[in-house]
Structure formats: C-alpha cells, structure tokens
Amino acid sequence: MSGVDALSGSWGHLARRPSGLAPELSVALSVALFVFGLGCGDAEIIDAPGEHIDIHYADEYVLCDGTTAHFDRGVASVAEQLGLDLETFEHLTYTWLDAQEFNEASRFYFDDQGGWAWGSKSYGRHPLFFHEVVHMVVHQDKYDSITFLTEGIATAFEGPDIRITGAVDPPVRVDPRPILGARYRKIDYRTAAAFVSYLFARFGPEPLMELNRELRFLSTGGKLRRRFEKVYGVPLDSVVDEYLSDESCPELMTPPLPLSCLGELIPWAEEGRWVYSRVMSCGDDDVAGGIGGPYDIANISVTLEVEQAGSYDLTLISDHGLKGVLARCGGCPWIEGHEQTFEVGLTWIELEEGSYAMTLSGRASEDIPLVVQLRRRG
Ligand SMILES: [Zn+2]
Secondary structure (H helix, E strand, O other): OOOEEOOOOOOOOOOOOOOOOOOOOOOOOOOOEEEEEOOOOEEEEEEOOOOOOEEEEEEOOEOOOHHHHHHHHHHHHHHOOOOOHHHOOOOOOHHHOOOOOOOOOOOOOOOOOOEEEEEOOEEOOOOHHHHHHHHHHHOOOOOOOOOOHHHHHHHHOOOOHHHOOOOOOOOOOHHHHHHHOOOOOEEEEEEEEHHHHHHHHHHHHHHHHHHHHHHOOOOOHHHHHHHHHHHHHOOOHHHHHHHHHHOOOOOOOOOOHHHHHOOEEEOOEOOOOOEEEEEOOOOOOOEEEEEEEOEEEEEEEEEEOOOEEHHHHHHEEOOOOOEEEEEOOOOOOOOOOEEEEEEOEEEEEEEEEEEEEEEEEOOOOEEEEEEEEEEOOO
C-alpha cells in the first residue's frame, strides 16, 4: 500500500508512477545463502547481514563492501530523527533484484515500478534505494498512512544516492493543499517532501509522527486537515500560508538530514582550501553500491563545514566519469535549492555557512582515483 515507488523522477526511463495497491509478501526470507521460488526458475540470494538491516541480492550481482553499513547508519539516523525507538524495531531487509525477479516478487506488477516497502521488508531494482528503507523505518511505528505523509517523509530523508546520476529535481515550495488527499499516480513527491521538511523543521518530529498515526491510506484530504488542527493546535491553512510566504530561515531549524550527512568529516587543508583525494573502490568498507542489472554504481559521501559564506571554485579531477552532489546538511531546503550537482572539471558555486555533504558517484566495476578541491574565490 504505502511505499510503492518508482525510482526517483530524475531517471528518465523510470518515471515515477507508483501503485497504490497493497503488496503482500509471499516469500520467506532466511539467513545466509538461500533459495526462493520466483515462478520462473530459482535465484540464489546472498545475504549481507547488518545490525538493523540485511541486504539480500542475487548471487550474480556484486554488492560494494560498505553498503550494508551505509544502510545500517541510515536506519539508526532516521529512527533517531523521527523519535522512534530502534530497540523496538523488527530486523529489516532490503532485497535487490533484477527487473524480472523483482516483478515476480512483487504481487502487483507495474513495469515502471522501481521499489516498494511493506513493514520490515522492501524490494528494489537499485542497490542504493534508501527511500524504501525510510519507509520501513516509519512502518515500525505505523504501517498504513496517507500517501502525502508516507511519500513526503520518505522523500525528505532519502538523500542524493539515487538522484546523483540524473538531474536533481528543483525545489518545489508550492501549495501542498491540492494533493493532501492524493494517492499514488497523482501525488507529487517533491511537493509533499518540501512541506513535510518544513513541518519537521518547524515543529519537530513528534506532531508529524502523531499526525501520521492518525491517518490511513484511504483517509481524505479533509480528514488530514481536521487531524492536523487537532495535533498541531493551529489550522493547516495558517501554517501553509506562512510556509509559502516566509523567506527567513532561523538557525534553530533542523530539517531532515539524509544519509549522506553522516559521512566522514574532512577538515580544510588550509584557509580557504578544502581537498579530498582517494581511490574509490567497491571493495572499500566505506563505499556503497553494486554491480547488477543495468546498474554499476559506487558512492562515497563525506562531509565538510563551511565557515565562510561566499563564492567557491569546485574542481573535480578524475579520468573516470564521476559525478557529484554537494548538499546542505541543515538550512531550509523548502526555500532554496539544497543540492548542487557537479561533474569532472570546474564548477562555480555559492555556499552558505554550515555543514555540507559531498556524495561522489562512479562505476563500481573500476577503481577510481579522484581529487576534489574547493577553493574560496577572491
Ligand atoms: Zn515511496
């Protein structure tokens, strides 16, 4: 029901047109190496176990060594930010399958579907579909809620892991009221995520999760309005009006922090110059991603603190086709673009003071030497 997703909208060949139907799991998952029937031949599935989540994947695939730890940190982080008790969680699984196996493992099949989550289980066609993991975290508190909140929360926390390979969607601070009661195929994830980020930052996680508990998949927009006023103590219209008109971004606001914001903090090399260099390899224990199906992707995220706002030259040097995203960890993502993409070469960027996450993405099938430099201009 909830959490049935196409890959992010920036994937041109995988438009976001998810289903609103309730998938039901018909496979039993066990430990280590096991086999399950998919109706069209059996696939051996490898288990990469973690503390909170295991990743299952087809045995002909390669999973980068840091992927499970990456998801594990993400589960703990999203749970903490949402005020949920990790100790009460079921053990989660994310199963990465090729398109055919994925479709056969999904009770309700749509050919543009990229992933889905239900309770403690999730399936996807991409090795780094953290969006589905966020759904599972929220499902530990409430399975069945209104699509606006379900997808708004998952999209607000998903981070740039998937979007990095395509254009980043622009911010969408538009009036969310027309889609409050919309369900799959009619919901705009970015609009929902921007408003959810605002509610989270301004009022904290408690009322957001309480509102999520008060609603169900079939709840209407009208019911969301009534429950909103009861939970938040103010009419939805007044909050939306402030959301649409307030250009200020108080420092105390803390928006949802995506997984990329948990990366290693890299200090500045000297005044006005930050450098990060390494060889990125799928076999490194801090690199997430994998090789399988149409995907060959390795990601690393690191963080940096910008103490002086201004113009910077961002230079990425590599013989490989690397791409990057520089994203604010903090600030007000609903007001202005939160993420900037860059490629090999020089990019001019404007940075605010604060924390940033840099995610670099290349092919998992290669060891990739890289250097990134950020230099303040003037
Ligand atoms: Zn979703």
